[in-house]
Amino acid sequence: MSPMTRRSLVRAGAAGALVAVSAGFPVSPAVARTRPRFTGSPFALGVASGDPSSDGAVLWTRLTTDTLGVDPLPAPRIAVRWEVAEDEGFRRVVRRGVEIADERSAHSVHVELRGLRPHREYWYRFAAGDEVSPVGRTRTAPGFGFGGGADDLAFAVTSCQNYEAGYYAAWRDIAAQDLDVVLHLGDYIYEGAGKSDPPTATTPRRHVGPEITTLFDYRRRLALYRSDPDLLAAHAAHPFVVIWDDHEVDNNYAGLISQDDDPVAVFSARRAAAYQAYYEHMPLRRAQVNRGPNLQLDRTLQYGDLAQFTMLDTRQYRANQACGDGNKEPCGAEWEDPSRTFLGDEQERRVLRSLGRSRARWNVIGNQIPLTAIDQQAGPGQKLYMDGWAGYPVARDRFLQGLEDRKVRNPLVVTGDVHASWACEVNRDVRDPASRATAVELIGTSISSGGDGTDVPSAVLPDNPQVKFQRSRRGWVKVALDRREARAEFRHLPYVTRPDATPKVDAAFTVQDGTPKLQRV
Numbered sequence: 001m002s003p004m005t006r007r008s009l010v011r012a013g014a015a016g017a018l019v020a021v022s023a024g025f026p027v028s029p030a031v032a033r034t035r036p037r038f039t040g041s042p043f044a045l046g047v048a049s050g051d052p053s054s055d056g057a058v059l060w061t062r063l064t065t066d067t068l069g070v071d072p073l074p075a076p077r078i079a080v081r082w083e084v085a086e087d088e089g090f091r092r093v094v095r096r097g098v099e100i101a102d103e104r105s106a107h108s109v110h111v112e113l114r115g116l117r118p119h120r121e122y123w124y125r126f127a128a129g130d131e132v133s134p135v136g137r138t139r140t141a142p143g144f145g146f147g148g149g150a151d152d153l154a155f156a157v158t159s160c161q162n163y164e165a166g167y168y169a170a171w172r173d174i175a176a177q178d179l180d181v182v183l184h185l186g187d188y189i190y191e192g193a194g195k196s197d198p199p200t201a202t203t204p205r206r207h208v209g210p211e212i213t214t215l216f217d218y219r220r221r222l223a224l225y226r227s228d229p230d231l232l233a234a235h236a237a238h239p240f241v242v243i244w245d246d247h248e249v250d251n252n253y254a255g256l257i258s259q260d261d262d263p264v265a266v267f268s269a270r271r272a273a274a275y276q277a278y279y280e281h282m283p284l285r286r287a288q289v290n291r292g293p294n295l296q297l298d299r300t301l302q303y304g305d306l307a308q309f310t311m312l313d314t315r316q317y318r319a320n321q322a323c324g325d326g327n328k329e330p331c332g333a334e335w336e337d338p339s340r341t342f343l344g345d346e347q348e349r350r351v352l353r354s355l356g357r358s359r360a361r362w363n364v365i366g367n368q369i370p371l372t373a374i375d376q377q378a379g380p381g382q383k384l385y386m387d388g389w390a391g392y393p394v395a396r397d398r399f400l401q402g403l404e405d406r407k408v409r410n411p412l413v414v415t416g417d418v419h420a421s422w423a424c425e426v427n428r429d430v431r432d433p434a435s436r437a438t439a440v441e442l443i444g445t446s447i448s449s450g451g452d453g454t455d456v457p458s459a460v461l462p463d464n465p466q467v468k469f470q471r472s473r474r475g476w477v478k479v480a481l482d483r484r485e486a487r488a489e490f491r492h493l494p495y496v497t498r499p500d501a502t503p504k505v506d507a508a509f510t511v512q513d514g515t516p517k518l519q520r521v
């Protein structure tokens, strides 16, 4: 029996409650001397895993006893023990270790696992002092070839979870599903001030404090969201792959330009605080934080030869919105200025290179904001969404041309941002909704943003033959892939302003290998 097993964690009681039988463990003497005593469980934000590889994943937790940030922890540096097992009962422990949770990073812990087996479930937990975390489950990605490959996989497409707008029945549904991975495509938090009035039937929950601008604010807002039990359950059930959109920092910001045109130095500090807090609360690898105050969130995950996930960051490097932002008629030279970038030159090169090298059957592109150019003006005339790809026509054209030149197989774009479900065949020409399809795009509504929603279809559908389905309800999209086809289910909730909604499938589509076309099933 190993030393860790003797001293460590035993399971107590049929309900699975855990207590730690702890003694010393091998960390630095200064930290080991401190045996922290907490005022409550320091695992109030639960556990998470993310960014699976074929031999590992990131494990995450953050020590805090409350979500308001007012109950200080007993030490600036606290040893956190962790272990990984092949079974939920932790009889077959395959990895264990100790990390230091440091107050400089909000007592967060990121463990990067290596050497696990491909396409396998693992269970994990943490302990600090006498306290033991809930158990999380993760799943490694498939590898290539014999023993580690996969012929099918399933994932969730999620985004936009405004806490004030509703409850997270969608996360409860996701937690109960059999999925390989959950993609979160941005607006994990919203930056706005808490409404001053009491909760109402249409906005049942409240943010705490004013609009968030400081590191303290962003940490507290992320902790508030992360304290929701349904979101906690989803994180404990599946590995997540996350990218951000605008509200993790400031509505519709572009690069270092804020919504209210703050001085660049002021907004740079705010953005750096928001980015730091985001990393502290997400199961991301250290490779994502090697850029000073920036985060490199664009990255590629391999799921054997079945799928490659290419995650984009369309916020951090983009040029300012054209034509005054919003839904506008294209405004000529400014809109078409070839120097206006969307991904930034470096990211654009990285992403196209990685897609060009991909040998995957399905190239899933995790994207914040619509690639399909949808005419937003019902009837004569054309308006385009200037915050999305359609507002950056030269960059959009270069990206679509890049996919075609490299013969990228089955680009399957999954997108958040617009708080409604849209199933689209991406029109090649930004000005022509009926132009040929170059990819399929599944826009996955919102977890809660926008409130209950409506079944009334958008008035612009007759202008947009490339759109095959649209519904302004909350929920998520379940996507299943095999070698022959992709299948997408739009799972919608009848309401989010009360917590007990049951989802139903409002539409399902298949996409056949080799054809960027949606077939309703």
Ligand SMILES: [Fe+2]
Residues within 6 Å of the ligand: 160, 161, 186, 187, 247, 417, 418, 419, 449
């Ligand atoms: Fe949103």
